Structures are given as C-alpha cells and as structure tokens.
Amino acid sequence: MLANHRLLFPSLLLVLIAFLTCIGLTTRANNENKEEVSVANPKLADGLAAWKQIYSVLTSPRCINCHTATNYPQQGDDRHRHFANVVRGPDGKGVPALTCVGCHQTLNADSTGAPGGPGWHLAPLSMRWQDMNNRPLSSAAVCRSVTDRSKNENMDGPALLKHHQEAALVLWAWNPGRRPDGTMRTVPPLTHAEFVNATRTWVEAGTPCPPGR
Amino acid sequence: MATYQINVNGQSKKVEVDPSTPLLWVLREDLKMTGTKYGCGISACGACTVHLDGVATRSCIVPISLLENRKITTIEGIASDPVGRAVQNAWVEKDVVQCGYCQSGQIMSAVALLKATTKPTDTNIEDSMGGNLCRCATYVRIREAIKRAAEQLT
Numbered sequence: 001m002l003a004n005h006r007l008l009f010p011s012l013l014l015v016l017i018a019f020l021t022c023i024g025l026t027t028r029a030n031n032e033n034k035e036e037v038s039v040a041n042p043k044l045a046d047g048l049a050a051w052k053q054i055y056s057v058l059t060s061p062r063c064i065n066c067h068t069a070t071n072y073p074q075q076g077d078d079r080h081r082h083f084a085n086v087v088r089g090p091d092g093k094g095v096p097a098l099t100c101v102g103c104h105q106t107l108n109a110d111s112t113g114a115p116g117g118p119g120w121h122l123a124p125l126s127m128r129w130q131d132m133n134n135r136p137l138s139s140a141a142v143c144r145s146v147t148d149r150s151k152n153e154n155m156d157g158p159a160l161l162k163h164h165q166e167a168a169l170v171l172w173a174w175n176p177g178r179r180p181d182g183t184m185r186t187v188p189p190l191t192h193a194e195f196v197n198a199t200r201t202w203v204e205a206g207t208p209c210p211p212g213r
Numbered sequence: 214m215a216t217y218q219i220n221v222n223g224q225s226k227k228v229e230v231d232p233s234t235p236l237l238w239v240l241r242e243d244l245k246m247t248g249t250k251y252g253c254g255i256s257a258c259g260a261c262t263v264h265l266d267g268v269a270t271r272s273c274i275v276p277i278s279l280l281e282n283r284k285i286t287t288i289e290g291i292a293s294d295p296v297g298r299a300v301q302n303a304w305v306e307k308d309v310v311q312c313g314y315c316q317s318g319q320i321m322s323a324v325a326l327l328k329a330t331t332k333p334t335d336t337n338i339e340d341s342m343g344g345n346l347c348r349c350a351t352y353v354r355i356r357e358a359i360k361r362a363a364e365q366l367t
Contacts, residue, residue, distance in 0.1 A: 084257050085343030096329035097269040097322035097341040103256050105279040111233030112274040114256065180255055 047205020051143055053190060053198040054164075058129060058146075059136040060188040062173035066121075069128040077186055079134060092122035108177025115185070117172040126151035143209035157203035164199045217277055221246070222290025232278035236270075237261045239277050240287060248288040248317050252346070259345030262318035263287045269325035288317040296366060297324050303362035311349035319345050323359050332363055 057063060065074040073082045089095040094102070104120035129142045137145070145151055146160065155163060164170055174192045176185035190198065202208070216229045221244065228243045240246045240263070249272060252260030256271035263272045264286040291297030300323050303309075310316050319342070326333055326341040333341070338356050347355070 084259075087340050087343070089340075095337070095340045097262075097325040098344045099268060102268055102270045103274055105275060106281075107279055109274060109276050109279060111276050112235055112255075114274040116279070 043205045044208055047202050047208040048210055050198040050201035050205070051208065051210065052139065054195065054202060055139045055142055057173075057188040057190050057195050058142060060173075061186070062176055062188055063170075064129050064136060066169075067123040067127055067129040068134065069125065069130050069132050070134065073122050074134065088122055092124055094121075108172075108175070110178040113178055113180030113182075115172070115177050118168045120169070138213060140210045140212040143207075147207045147209060157207050160207070161196070161199050161203045165196050215278075217280070219277070219280060219285060220282075221285045222287060222293075223284075228277070230277055233276050235273050236263065236275045236277055236280065236285070237272040240272065240285075246287055246289055250314055250317055252315065252318070257344075257346075258315070259318040259322060260315050262321040262345065264291075264321060264325065267325070267328065269322050286321075288321060291320065291324055294324065296327050296362070299362040299365045300324050300327065300358070303358040303365065307354050307358040307361055309351055309354040309358045311347075311351050315345060315347045315349075319347065319355055323355070323362070326359065327363060327366065331367060333359060 058067075061074075061077045061079055065076075065079055068074060068088075071088045072086055073088070074080060075082050084098070086098060086100075087095055089099075094100045100120040100122070103114055105114070105116040106118050107116050108114070109116060127145060129137050129145065131137060136142075149155065152160070171192065174187050176187060179185055188195065214229055215232050216227065217239075219226050219228065219239075221240070226244055228239055230239055230243060237249060237251060240249050241251070249263055250260040251273065252258035254273050256274045259271065261271055261273040262269050264270065265275070265280070265283040267286075286294070292301055297320070300320055304316070304320060309319075322342055322345050326337065330337050330341075335356065338359055342352075342355065342359075
C-alpha cells in the first residue's frame with residue numbers, strides 16, 4: 001500500500017505535465033493558424049481591422065445611445081437613461097403623448113439643445129448593441145447582429161455601406177448639435193469619411209466578424 | 214428677426230421674432246396666449262405641451278424656425294375637438310385640478326393619448342403621461358379622468 005502511495009504522486013505529476021504540454025502545443029498551433037489565415041488572406045485581415053474601427057464608432061455614445069436593449073433610450077456621453085420618463089414604445093418611436101418626434105424635430109435645435117433629425121426613433125431591439133445592464137456587447141456579437149439579415153432589415157454588404165454613407169440618423173452622429181448648455185456634443189472617434197472607408201474595406205472583405213461570443 | 218406666418222388653433226397669425234425663439238415664448242409673449250405654461254424650459258415636465266399636427270410636442274424646446282407649416286393646437290383651442298371637449302369635461306367631473314399649473318399640458322397629452330388609444334390601460338396612461346409632472350400629485354385623478362373621457366367617447 002505504502003509503495004503504491006509513493007508511486008501515485010509522480011504518476012499524477014507526469015499526467016499533469018503531459019496535459020499542460022498538450023494545451024500549450026494546441027494553443028500555439030491555433031495562434032499559428034490564425035497568423036497563417038492573416039498572411040494567407042490579407043483581405044480578411046484588412047476586413048477584420050476595418051471592423052474594429054467600425055465597432056469603435058457603433059459603440060460611441062452618439063450611436064449606441066439609441067441601440068439599447070432596454071425599454072428606454074440613453075443620452076449623454078455617460079449614456080444615462082433619457083430623462084422625462086421616455087419609453088421605447090411598440091415601434092421604437094415612443095408612445096402617444098410622449099413620442100420621439102414630440103421633442104426631436106427634423107433638425108437640431110441649437111438654441112434649445114434638443115437634437116434632431118428626420119424620423120427620430122430608437123433602433124429596433126433586433127439591433128440592440130448593449131445588454132440589459134447597458135454594457136456594450138462584444139465586437140463579435142455586434143458584428144453578428146449587424147450582418148444578420150434577419151435582424152438588420154435584410155441589408156447585405158453594399159446596403160450596409162449605403163446605410164453608413166447616407167442614412168440621415170447615421171449622418172447626424174457627425175453633426176449632433178449643441179447641448180442645452182451651448183457646448184457641442186462629442187462625435188464618434190472616426191470622421192464620417194474614415195467610417196465609410198472602413199465600412200467599404202469591411203464589405204469588400206465579405207463583412208467578416210471576429211471570433212468569440 | 215424674421216417674420217413667420219403660423220397657424221394657431223385654425224387661425225393664421227403673423228409674428229416677427231428671432232428664429233431661435235421657442236414656440237412657447239411666441240405663444241405667450243407675442244400672441245399673449247398664456248394658457249400654455251412654462252415649467253422647466255428643458256422638456257422635462259410637460260407643462261408647455263401643445264400639438265403640432267396632432268403630435269403632442271414640448272413647445273419650450275422647439276424653435277419657431279423648425280415649425281415648418283404644421284398646425285399648432287393649444288389649450289385655448291382644444292375644446293373645439295370632440296376628444297378635447299370630452300377630456301375637459303372629465304377633468305371637471307373628476308375634479309382633477311389642484312393648483313392647476315401643469316393641467317394645460319396634462320390635458321394636451323391626455324388628448325393625444327386618447328386620439329391614438331381609445332381604451333387606454335393603466336400602463337398606457339402611465340407610459341404616455343409619464344412625461345407630464347404634477348407637483349400636487351393629482352396623478353390618480355388624472356388617470357380616472359382619462360378613463361372617464363374614454364368612456365364618454367365610446
């Protein structure tokens with residue numbers, strides 16, 4: 001019995017070392033595979049790099065504040081809940097007597113600080129880019145959402161590019177007007193031209209999404 | 214300064230104001246229609262609610278330059294609308310008003326709600342009236358009056 005006990009520890013140690021070595025080799029092999037993909041398919045690598053830029057815009061306050069998972073929009077760079085008890089409503093346009101367009105006109109009202117654009121509304125819940133605790137979804141999750149035609153109003157790559165180029169409320173993000181205190185609202189981290197160029201690169205690469213959840 | 218021709222309660226009005234002037238102040242200062250109230254000035258309380266083409270709108274944050282050609286309805290003109298009349302009757306019947314300051318906005322919002330939802334539930338009322346604050350806390354009577362008006366209209 002004692003001899004068996006003496007042999008047990010070295011045996012377990014050997015098994016553990018073998019297991020860890022195996023994991024190490026597998027991880028290295030995976031990383032090498034990824035590098036191979038990047039080297040072998042530079043278009044894909046460019047596409048993923050472009051998506052990273054796009055994601056930085058989509059999750060900036062001017063965009064993500066209206067892509068909530070909750071029953072209300074957000075406002076401000078701190079993305080706090082919209083004031084005045086505003087709620088989403090059945091079609092993302094508020095509820096009778098408290099509609100989005102009841103305050104948000106077709107243009108920014110710089111003298112009063114109310115932002116505006118044509119058809120102001122929340123993105124549908126299928127295009128939520130946050131979780132229920134108002135945390136932005138991962139890059140992979142947002143990418144999957146944006147490219148899922150059952151969720152994105154059936155937009156393929158070229159349609160997504162056109163949306164980013166021309167949609168009035170997308171363009172508003174780069175012309176968000178003044179806050180009630182007269183200061184300018186912040187804009188996304190890329191210029192609109194950079195955003196469109198990144199989208200074009202991403203679309204031309206086949207709208208690749210990063211791996212992961 | 215600029216000249217604007219606006220339609221208020223079915224009447225054409227000509228005003229000469231700075232384009233950045235909120236509709237609320239055009240109504241109160243230039244047209245002397247003081248039924249629409251100034252509460253917060255940032256669209257947070259609903260006291261200034263009017264209708265623009267039937268949409269309940271916070272007049273304190275809409276500059277006159279953005280009105281386009283939309284028809285403005287204020288508390289002074291709401292009684293000529295059957296829903297508006299029913300709401301005002303219900304307000305009297307249920308003795309809703311306490312100090313009364315917020316009630317112009319409350320009635321304008323209630324009319325917008327009932328025009329869209331003929332049989333509003335408690336949730337409908339809470340959601341739609343959630344942007345109209347009442348410091349006298351007449352909310353329970355407001356809800357009763359909206360339901361009473363809905364009954365009268367069906």
